[in-house]
Amino acid sequence: MRPMGTVRIATVGAGVMGLSTAVCISQLVPRCSITVISEQFTPETTSDVAAGMLIPPVYPDTPIHKQKQWFKETFDHLFAIANSAEAEDAGVLLVSGWQIFRSIPTEEVPFWADVVLGFRKMTEDELKKFPQHVFGQAFTTLKCEGPAYLPWLEKRLKGSGGLILTRRIEDLWELHQSFDIVVNCSGLGSRQLAGDLKIFPVRGQVLKVQAPWVKHFIRDGSGLTYIYPGISNVTLGGTRQKGDWNLSPDAEISKGILSRCCALEPSLHGACDIREKVGLRPSRPGVRLEKELLAQGSRRLPVVHHYGHGSGGIAMHWGTALEAARLVSECAQALRTPVPKSKL
Amino acid sequence: MRVVVIGAGVIGLSTALCIHERYHSVLQSLDVKVYAERFTPLTNTDVAAGLWQPYLSKPSNPQEARWNQQTFNYLLSHIGSPNAADMGLAPVSGYNLFREAVPDPYWKDVVLGFRKLTPRELDMFPDYSYGWFNTSLILEGRKYLQWLTERLTERGVKFLLRKVESFEEVARGDADVIINCTGVWAGALQPDPLLQPGRGQIIKVDAPWMKHFIITHDPERGIYKSPYIIPGIQAVTLGGIFQLGNWSETNNIQDHNTIWEGCCRLEPTLKDAKIVSECTGFRPVRPQVRLEREQLHVGSSNTEVIHNYGHGGYGLTIHWGCALEVAKIFGKILEERNLLRMPTSHL
Numbered sequence: 001m002r003p004m005g006t007v008r009i010a011t012v013g014a015g016v017m018g019l020s021t022a023v024c025i026s027q028l029v030p031r032c033s034i035t036v037i038s039e040q041f042t043p044e045t046t047s048d049v050a051a052g053m054l055i056p057p058v059y060p061d062t063p064i065h066k067q068k069q070w071f072k073e074t075f076d077h078l079f080a081i082a083n084s085a086e087a088e089d090a091g092v093l094l095v096s097g098w099q100i101f102r103s104i105p106t107e108e109v110p111f112w113a114d115v116v117l118g119f120r121k122m123t124e125d126e127l128k129k130f131p132q133h134v135f136g137q138a139f140t141t142l143k144c145e146g147p148a149y150l151p152w153l154e155k156r157l158k159g160s161g162g163l164i165l166t167r168r169i170e171d172l173w174e175l176h177q178s179f180d181i182v183v184n185c186s187g188l189g190s191r192q193l194a195g196d197l198k199i200f201p202v203r204g205q206v207l208k209v210q211a212p213w214v215k216h217f218i219r220d221g222s223g224l225t226y227i228y229p230g231i232s233n234v235t236l237g238g239t240r241q242k243g244d245w246n247l248s249p250d251a252e253i254s255k256g257i258l259s260r261c262c263a264l265e266p267s268l269h270g271a272c273d274i275r276e277k278v279g280l281r282p283s284r285p286g287v288r289l290e291k292e293l294l295a296q297g298s299r300r301l302p303v304v305h306h307y308g309h310g311s312g313g314i315a316m317h318w319g320t321a322l323e324a325a326r327l328v329s330e331c332a333q334a335l336r337t338p339v340p341k342s343k344l
Numbered sequence: 345m346r347v348v349v350i351g352a353g354v355i356g357l358s359t360a361l362c363i364h365e366r367y368h369s370v371l372q373s374l375d376v377k378v379y380a381e382r383f384t385p386l387t388n389t390d391v392a393a394g395l396w397q398p399y400l401s402k403p404s405n406p407q408e409a410r411w412n413q414q415t416f417n418y419l420l421s422h423i424g425s426p427n428a429a430d431m432g433l434a435p436v437s438g439y440n441l442f443r444e445a446v447p448d449p450y451w452k453d454v455v456l457g458f459r460k461l462t463p464r465e466l467d468m469f470p471d472y473s474y475g476w477f478n479t480s481l482i483l484e485g486r487k488y489l490q491w492l493t494e495r496l497t498e499r500g501v502k503f504l505l506r507k508v509e510s511f512e513e514v515a516r517g518d519a520d521v522i523i524n525c526t527g528v529w530a531g532a533l534q535p536d537p538l539l540q541p542g543r544g545q546i547i548k549v550d551a552p553w554m555k556h557f558i559i560t561h562d563p564e565r566g567i568y569k570s571p572y573i574i575p576g577i578q579a580v581t582l583g584g585i586f587q588l589g590n591w592s593e594t595n596n597i598q599d600h601n602t603i604w605e606g607c608c609r610l611e612p613t614l615k616d617a618k619i620v621s622e623c624t625g626f627r628p629v630r631p632q633v634r635l636e637r638e639q640l641h642v643g644s645s646n647t648e649v650i651h652n653y654g655h656g657g658y659g660l661t662i663h664w665g666c667a668l669e670v671a672k673i674f675g676k677i678l679e680e681r682n683l684l685r686m687p688t689s690h691l
Contacts, residue, residue, distance in 0.1 A: 083468050087613040093553040096437045096479075117465050118477055126456050126479070129424060138457055140437075140465070140477075213434040213577045215555045216479075231553045262426075267434070269426035 007032040007332045010175045012193065013185035014038035014164070016047040016146065016317045017306055017324075019153035021183055024318075024325035026160040029332050035179070036157065039168040042150035046187060049206065049279030051228040051235035052091075052144040052314040053217060054078065055099070056112050059312070061286030064111050070319025072115045077318040078142045091148025093231060096140040097217030098122060100133040100264075105221055108135070116141045130264065133220075141217075144314050145230055169193065172303060173296060181331045182303045183324060187282035190307050196288065199308050201280035203244035205253050206237040207261075209271040218264050223311070225260040227268070234271070236261040240311075242283075249276035284308030289320055291327050302331040345374050345683060347674075348514050350533070351525030352380035352503065353389040354485065354663045355652055357492035359523050362667035363674055364499050370684060377518065378496070379506045381529075384489035388527060389659065391546060391625030393574035393581035394432065394484040395557055396661045399567055400449050405632040411665020413454045418664045419481050432487025432577060437479040438557030439465070441472035446561075448476075455480045469610065472560065480557075483660050484576045508533065511640055515647035521677060522640075522649045523670060528628035530653045536634070539654055542627035543590035544568060545599040546583040547607075549617040554580050558610060568627075568657055571606030579620050582607040586657070588629065595622050630654030635666055637673050648677050 007029065011022045014036050022034050042048050056071045058064075081092045100122070113119040122136030130136065154164065169175065172193055175182050190196045211234045219226040228235040236257050254276050262268045288308045294301040306324035309316055345367075349360045360376055368374050384390055396419065398412045422428050423435060439461065452458040461475040469475070493503070508514055511533060514522050526533060528541050554575045562570040568586035575581075584606050585599045600622065608614050634654045640647045652670050655662055678684045 083612065085612045085615045088551075088553055088616060093555065095555050118459065118462055120457075120459065123457055211429075212552065213429040213482075215434060215436050215482075215575065229555060266424055266426045267428045270429050 005031075007181060007335060008179045009034045009181045009183065009328060010179040011036045011183040011185055012038065012169050012172070013187060013189065013307070014041045014150070015045040015185065015187060016150065016313055017187070017309070017321065018185035019150055019157060020317050020321040021185055021306055021324045022157050022162055023153055024321045025183070025328050026157065026162055028325045029329050032332060033161070033163070034157070035163040035165055037165045037167050037169060037175070039166070041164075041166065042154070043147045045146065045150065046279045046282065047146040047150060047313060049204070049277045050146055050314055051206065051226070051230065051237065052146060052149070053095070053228050054116070054142045054144065054315045055219065056315040057223075057310060057312045059286045059310070067316070068111050068115065070316040070323070071112050073319035073322060074316055075115050075142065078144050082142055086152070088231070089148065090152040091145035091231060093143050094140055095143050095217050095229060096138070097219070098126065098136050098138050099219045099221055100127075100130050100136040101221035102133055104135045113139075143228065143230055146314070148231070172294065172301065173299075176299060176301050180302070180335055181328055182301060183328060184303055184305045185307055187307050188280055190288070190305070194305060199282055199284045200243055201245050202283040202310065203239060203241035203246060204237065204279050204281055205239045205249055205257065206235050206277050206279070207254055207257055208233040208235055208275045208277060209268070210234070210273040211268055211271040213267060214265065220264070225264065227261050227265055236268070245280065247278050247280070249278050281310050282308055282313070283310035287316070287320055289323055289327070291331060302335070304328050304331060345371050345521070345678070346519050347374070347376045347521045347523065348519040349376065349378045349523040349525055350380065350508050350514065351527055351653075352378050352383045352489075353387040353525065353527055354488065354659050355527065355655060355666065356380065356523070356525035357489060357496060358663045359525055359652055359667045359670050360501055361492055361495055362664070362671045363523075364496070364501060366671050367674065367678065368499065371678070376501045378501060378503045379508055379514070380503070381505070381507045383503065383505070384493065385486050387489065388625040388627070389485040389489055391544065391623050392485045392660055393546065393572075393583065394482050394488070394576060394660055395436070395574045396481045396483060397559070398449070398451050398658050398661050400446070400561070402450050403632065407669070408633060408662060409450060411662045411669065412451060412658070414665035414668060415662055416454050416481065419483060423481070429577065430487070431491045432482070432484035434482050434577065435479055436482045436557055436575060437477065439469070439475055439477055439559070441469050441475040441558065441560045443472055443474070443562070445474045452478070471609070482574070482576060485660065487577060488660070511647070511649055512642050515640055515642040519647060521674060522647060524649055524651045525653060527653050527655075528626040530628070530634075530651075538630050540588055540629045541591055542568070542629040542657060543585065543587040543592065543624065544583060544627055544657070545585045545595055545603065545622070545624045546581050547600065547603050547622045548579040548581055548620045549614065550620055551580040551614055551617040553613065554611070560610060571603070571610050573607055573611055573614070580617070582614070586627070591626070593624055595624055627657040628654050628659070629656045633662070633666060635669055637677075650674065
């Protein structure tokens with residue numbers, strides 16, 4: 001490849017990671033072409049099922065300061081959209097609410113408390129609404145909805161010359177001929193594409209219902225039960241079933257979700273137009289965000305891995321996408337730098 | 345005991361319900377009728393956005409502060425009922441914005457989670473430099489009136505579409521006690537120079553991403569003259585018009601522009617929101633609520649009139665406290681007339 005030539009970049013996966021990374025790359029890396037290749041697109045990706053609440057999980061294998069940085073960068077990026085005229089198109093909105101606990105949590109103030117807005121402990125009067133709970137946090141955060149956000153990202157990508165291709169990739173080497181750098185945002189697909197057995201599904205079933213009078217989110221600190229009001233529906237959840245690959249909704253589970261949510265918010269008995277959805281969270285002890293130079297004989301393929309966000313995909317996506325784009329930029333630099341043959 | 349409530353806005357219907365709930369089983373007979381010229385959706389209550397929030401300054405009548413609080417607590421006790429949404433009731437949080445620091449309102453401990461806004465929150469509103477955040481309640485006028493109508497109908501209360509010309513006419517015909525809940529039109533039954541219309545115009549839009557109320561304040565211009573955005577159960581109400589003495593019932597294009605420009609400047613995301621409807625209403629403005637008893641001498645009998653009108657822009661906010669007060673006065677009337685006798689079957 002000539003030093004001044006166009007770097008051809010392929011991003012595998014068109015969920016929130018694939019699309020946002022592609023957009024970040026288009027902003028950061030000069031003289032490149034970007035093609036997003038995926039088997040599934042919105043509204044059929046995992047990101048479309050996610051409620052998209054910016055309440056981050058904790059990744060045991062990632063340093064807290066890094067998680068906080070990623071969350072803050074995502075929050076700031078979406079906050080700017082929420083306050084602009086694009087908010088409705090992008091599916092981003094501000095929501096206030098409560099995270100409540102049945103017993104006092106060891107960490108009363110989480111690492112992200114000063115990233116969200118107005119974080120404070122709930123008052124005694126506020127807790128009266130939740131007789132089974134003894135402690136709570138009140139704050140304002142953002143919700144970013146896949147079915148609107150993904151098309152919005154796609155539009156931005158196409159606007160900067162990016163291409164979109166529908167294709168199932170069985171092996172990253174398939175891309176070697178046509179692309180110089182591959183960005184792997186395939187989520188659970190990385191079990192196959194990257195041989196990564198550390199990634200496994202955590203099945204989540206949710207209900208999307210009509211209950212427009214619900215204006216606040218309510219999340220049980222365990223993360224198992226939550227009510228997240230969105231633009232055109234309210235997401236009720238959920239489940240966390242490790243190792244479960246089943247994408248079909250389970251009626252008993254739906255009943256359980258509705259019952260748990262009605263216990264927290266009795267007005268939900270009046271919810272209607274209930275739709276069941278299932279998503280498989282691409283879970284991993286830590287997000288895999290690193291370069292890898294694949295080698296096969298004399299062939300070399302620089303890959304940037306960007307996957308494994310579990311339940312924190314939407315909450316962390318922009319921060320990790322920026323970092324992935326920086327890694328891609330490093331790969332592009334390396335490709336453009338003429339090296340003596342002995343270094344290859 | 346025949347009671348006629350004149351007026352079918354939130355004050356009339358809630359007072360009727362309060363009286364019926366409290367006295368139906370302790371009177372030999374209680375007949376309650378509601379006479380009104382306008383019923384939902386044509387009342388002023390139907391135009392109101394429905395946010396529970398009193399004026400910022402302490403009321404000249406300290407009882408009003410108590411009535412506001414009673415109303416909030418009464419409504420709050422219904423949160424947690426599966427039927428809250430049928431009442432038009434839901435918790436809602438949001439922002440009150442100012443151009444300079446102001447003292448906390450007297451109702452700060454009535455609402456939930458009252459606090460000052462942080463600098464990052466204020467960054468969202470570049471025209472404002474100070475503010476509050478709290479959780480309050482929405483009580484949507486139209487839904488609430490429908491709910492009250494259902495509860496009253498279940499109790500056998502009758503509704504009559506009737507233009508009342510005088511208290512005497514009602515006294516002569518049907519009533520032992522008249523409850524005057526005629527709101528901004530009370531002057532037609534009895535001149536009241538203290539009562540004036542505070543004309544308001546609002547635009548209802550489809551903006552389901554708006555989950556918070558945003559109320560701006562401009563102390564120089566006065567209450568309700570500064571843009572406000574209040575989400576309801578389905579639609580979002582945009583407003584910011586308050587014209588004392590203006591009886592024009594038609595929507596005004598300048599007012600429309602004032603509201604639209606003010607609210608879009610406050611919240612740019614509204615730019616593309618679809619307009620669902622636009623309406624005009626009249627806040628029954630008075631220096632304080634007229635809640636008192638008056639005896640009418642009609643022929644040889646005494647008819648009691650209990651006035652309950654003049655709730656300005658805080659009718660929904662104060663309604664239940666006032667209804668309770670009227671019920672108390674009604675109880676006193678019953679005592680005076682020795683009517684509070686428990687039928688033996690009820691003991």
